[in-house]
Amino acid sequence: MSSMIEVKSVGKSFGQLAVINDCSFSIEKGSITGMIGPNGAGKSTIFNIIAGTLPLDSGNIILDGEDVTNLSADRLFSKGLLRTFQIAHEFSHMTALENLMMVPPKQVGENLFSTWFQPSKVAKQEARNKRKALEVIDYIGLSHVKNELAGNLSGGQKKLLELGRTMMTDAKVVLLDEVAAGVNRTLLKGLTDNILRMNRDFGVTFLVIEHDMDMIAKLCDPVIVMAQGSVMVEGKIEDIQNNPRVIEAYFGSSDIA
Known part of the structure; x- marks a missing residue:
């Protein structure tokens, strides 16, 4: 190896x-x-x-x-x-699902020009990120808390969420x-x-x-x-x-x- x-x-x-x-x-x-x-x-x-x-x-x-x-x-x-x-x-004031969606790098929505003049491009990438985040949160067994604020999760659930964030890349x-x-x-x-x-x-x-x-x-x-x-x-x-x-x-x- x-x-x-x-x-x-x-x-x-x-x-x-x-x-x-x-x-x-x-x-x-x-x-x-x-x-x-x-x-x-x-x-x-x-x-x-x-x-x-x-x-x-x-x-x-x-x-x-x-x-x-x-x-x-x-x-x-x-x-x-x-x-x-x-x-x-x-990110304690964001949902578990939103925590996962934050991870992918180079999101076009981070650019002010794109949010103003390319909203469809931003929306398409957001939709892709959400689909992947839903797959990941199901994979790690946290679908039942996907809409819960991350700050309200238990310590173990937060650790699972961190592991899930590594899967978004x-x-x-x-x-x-x-x-x-x-x-x-x-x-x-x-x-x-x-x-x-x-x-x-x-x-x-x-x-x-x-x-x-x-x-x-x-x-x-x-x-x-x-x-x-x-x-x-x-x-x-x-x-x-x-x-x-x-x-x-x-x-x-x-x-x-």
């Missing part, structure tokens, strides 16, 4: 504190790769560097064969790299930031199932930072373990759970979970 993301010798410091140290790993195309480690291991920092929300000090980030080092999040979005957030970032890779946080077990199953379906049906590559080890075990192969700003070990979850170095460094017992 070829790599969708390559992290090459990345370094990042905040003042005198080195947070990421010569960190290198690859995310294979079509994989669902997990990333785990204790607080302070550098997971969120390397995640934000890949997502374009934090500049690196050294090294390179390669996306699908292209060097995208220190490109901004909006430019990465146009290249097919998207992210979700631990706390959902919905031609996403190549989606970075999931603790998607299980604050989600009840029923909706968590729906989230997990939708991630697996997107991976299977559309070939979307995922990088998942998560503390829920049951979710990691169900979703992810391989799993990357971060330690002191670099990769400690990488492999299948069952091997990692029994790895003495991981047990000793992070968990102090034989039970990772």
